[in-house]
Amino acid sequence: MTNKSWLVVVLCWVVLLTSSGVSFADDNEEVLVLEPDAEGIQRASIVLESYAYAPAHISVQAGVPVEFHLKNENFLTPHNFIMDHPDAGLQQDVNVDAGDDVTIRFVAQVPGTYTFYCDKQLLFFPSHREEGMEGRLEVRP
Numbered sequence: 803m804t805n806k807s808w809l810v811v812v813l814c815w816v817v818l819l820t821s822s823g824v825s826f827a828d829d830n831e832e833v834l835v836l837e838p839d840a841e842g843i844q845r846a847s848i849v850l851e852s853y854a855y856a857p858a859h860i861s862v863q864a865g866v867p868v869e870f871h872l873k874n875e876n877f878l879t880p881h882n883f884i885m886d887h888p889d890a891g892l893q894q895d896v897n898v899d900a901g902d903d904v905t906i907r908f909v910a911q912v913p914g915t916y917t918f919y920c921d922k923q924l925l926f927f928p929s930h931r932e933e934g935m936e937g938r939l940e941v942r943p
């Protein structure tokens with residue numbers, strides 16, 4: 803190949819990678835920072851898509867009730883929301899069927915960073931978590 807055709811190949815890769823939503827660093831990931839509302843509840847709506855949570859990074863205050871409204875916008879694929887950190891008061895395993903929405907409430911007790919994920923899996927395909935359906939809950943002191 804000539805020098806020019808290499809350049810075209812490289813440029814195509816860059817366009818492909820950036821347009822397919824591949825993220826290179828967590829540093830510029832947007833964080834939704836929740837504060838208690840008038841009722842003293844930290845509320846957020848999270849969209850469950852294939853295969854991501856939007857937003858995927860949420861910050862809450864410890865000891866203050868949290869309410870997540872989980873909405874599955876896919877009309878075919880069921881998703882779920884799992885948090886498996888019982889020591890921190892974070893134990894959820896909620897199914898959100900295709901097109902459905904579910905509200906969960908909890909209180910995060912221990913400051914730290916915790917993961918949540920979807921473990922749905924179709925047959926021999928990779929699980930949704932393996933496809934990137936994972937998020938982070940940051941609990942502020």
Ligand SMILES: [Cu+2]
Nearest residue numbers: 881920922930
């Ligand atoms: Cu899923």
